[in-house]
Amino acid sequence: MPYLAPANPEIQRPVSTTLIVSSVLIALFLNGLPWEGVWLMLRPDFVAVVMLYWCTHKPLRVSIGLSWAVGILADVADASLFGQHALAYTLLAFGGVMLHHRLKMFDLRQQTTQVFGILALTYAVYALVHWQVNGYVVWPYFLGCLTSTLLWAPLSIMFQGARRMRVDRDH
Amino acid sequence: MDNTQTFQFFNRGPSPAVRLVFFAVLSLLLLFIDARYRYLESTRSALSVLVSPIQRLATMPGVLWQQAGDFFTTQRRLVEDNQSLHQQHERDAAQLLQLQALQQENRQLRTLLALPQRGELTTQSAEIVYAERDVFKRKILINKGANANVLIGQVVMDDAGIVGQITRVYPWLAEATLITEKDHAVPVQVLRNGLRTIVFGAGDTSQLSLRYMPVSSDIQNGDLLVTSGIDGIYPPGIPVAKVVKIERDAAYPFARVTCLPVAGVDRHRHLLILSGLPKLPEQPAEEPAAPQNLKAKQKK
Numbered sequence: 302m303p304y305l306a307p308a309n310p311e312i313q314r315p316v317s318t319t320l321i322v323s324s325v326l327i328a329l330f331l332n333g334l335p336w337e338g339v340w341l342m343l344r345p346d347f348v349a350v351v352m353l354y355w356c357t358h359k360p361l362r363v364s365i366g367l368s369w370a371v372g373i374l375a376d377v378a379d380a381s382l383f384g385q386h387a388l389a390y391t392l393l394a395f396g397g398v399m400l401h402h403r404l405k406m407f408d409l410r411q412q413t414t415q416v417f418g419i420l421a422l423t424y425a426v427y428a429l430v431h432w433q434v435n436g437y438v439v440w441p442y443f444l445g446c447l448t449s450t451l452l453w454a455p456l457s458i459m460f461q462g463a464r465r466m467r468v469d470r471d472h
Numbered sequence: 473m474d475n476t477q478t479f480q481f482f483n484r485g486p487s488p489a490v491r492l493v494f495f496a497v498l499s500l501l502l503l504f505i506d507a508r509y510r511y512l513e514s515t516r517s518a519l520s521v522l523v524s525p526i527q528r529l530a531t532m533p534g535v536l537w538q539q540a541g542d543f544f545t546t547q548r549r550l551v552e553d554n555q556s557l558h559q560q561h562e563r564d565a566a567q568l569l570q571l572q573a574l575q576q577e578n579r580q581l582r583t584l585l586a587l588p589q590r591g592e593l594t595t596q597s598a599e600i601v602y603a604e605r606d607v608f609k610r611k612i613l614i615n616k617g618a619n620a621n622v623l624i625g626q627v628v629m630d631d632a633g634i635v636g637q638i639t640r641v642y643p644w645l646a647e648a649t650l651i652t653e654k655d656h657a658v659p660v661q662v663l664r665n666g667l668r669t670i671v672f673g674a675g676d677t678s679q680l681s682l683r684y685m686p687v688s689s690d691i692q693n694g695d696l697l698v699t700s701g702i703d704g705i706y707p708p709g710i711p712v713a714k715v716v717k718i719e720r721d722a723a724y725p726f727a728r729v730t731c732l733p734v735a736g737v738d739r740h741r742h743l744l745i746l747s748g749l750p751k752l753p754e755q756p757a758e759e760p761a762a763p764q765n766l767k768a769k770q771k772k
Binding site: 330331333335337364365369373378382383384387395399430435437439 | 523603
């Protein structure tokens with residue numbers, strides 16, 4: 302069965318809760334850095350990419366409920382409407398959970414195209430809610446979707462590295 | 473064997489579709505409540521206690537960078553700064569003396585005319601903790617909150633003019649909406665001739681615009697707009713914006729007037745919060761409106 306052969310056949314240790322929690326906290330921290338002007342428009346949504354990573358790689362542990370909770374925290378951090386990020390991240394997590402088998406079969410470049418679809422949906426939902434409530438859309442906002450997608454490959458490699466390092470240390 | 477592993481997923485609680493529907497509906501419900509009724513402010517400030525350590529930490533790189541910059545300031549620059557500040561101070565001192573005399577005179581005149589006195593404003597200084605990371609919004613968070621008696625609706629300004637208004641108060645932070653926020657309105661007067669109007673934020677740039685200005689209205693490039701104070705929120709006479717461009721097109725009923733804010737809306741770190749505005753008398757109830765309408769009709 303082809304889907305049983307992952308792109309990276311190396312056996313990885315189970316992910317510790319510390320890694321998941323700290324990665325989400327670091328993502329919230331990165332989102333909160335003093336981005337301004339053009340950089341703010343180009344800022345990838347670190348939280349979304351990290352949540353998508355865990356939803357696709359550990360769908361049993363990080364799933365829709367947790368993404369929703371993180372979304373609520375992001376709403377408080379960004380002072381957006383309650384549920385705006387939460388709704389977007391819920392859809393993101395659902396997309397991730399649905400696609401997690403498929404993503405495992407792909408290499409990073411193919412994964413990136415899939416991830417772009419999910420992230421575009423997330424961004425669109427966020428903008429749609431904003432449009433419904435406030436009546437306008439800031440189009441450069443969608444630039445962040447592209448940079449978030451570009452973040453997928455480096456982030457995957459980084460997490461893989463982090464998980465491999467743990468194996469080395471234990472031996 | 474492996475198939476059972478995949479099926480284990482479905483044994484753990486409800487299926488993703490059910491969860492999706494549940495949490496999406498929950499989000500939509502929260503959105504509706506928050507957008508319509510604003511019932512969730514207390515929940516928000518409770519959760520902000522969880523998030524604010526991360527936010528404070530995120531401002532650290534910027535603060536450190538600034539402190540490093542301060543440390544390496546050359547002596548020459550300090551001397552130059554000091555000189556220019558001294559000069560500024562002397563200029564201001566002369567005006568301040570005049571102001572005191574004028575205030576005294578104004579008070580006497582107001583007593584003479586039996587007008588209510590202008591209230592003394594008190595200010596407290598605050599520092600910007602961070603600007604909100606959302607391209608849709610022009611908001612900043614400052615380091616004074618409910619602990620420093622900051623209230624919703626108070627005005628935030630810098631040394632040059634109005635910056636914004638407090639729109640949300642957390643235990644240790646307050647959120648100020650900048651005047652450049654889309655559709656944020658400030659009632660103003662043209663300083664030159666007292667023409668009353670309202671200046672709106674344009675949203676995505678640092679511009680402001682005057683809407684509904686008739687083509688024939690007396691407004692010129694370089695006119696200074698100051699707060700009119702008739703709303704009971706902004707104290708009168710504080711500079712808001714300067715007119716930079718006027719497009720009068722006879723095809724449209726209104727002129728397009730573009731202004732730039734006087735204050736460094738997106739530049740400074742330190743701001744002033746104004747408090748102690750005199751309360752306006754309560755608005756009359758609906759009833760007195762009827763006779764006015766009658767009068768207007770009679771005039772016609």
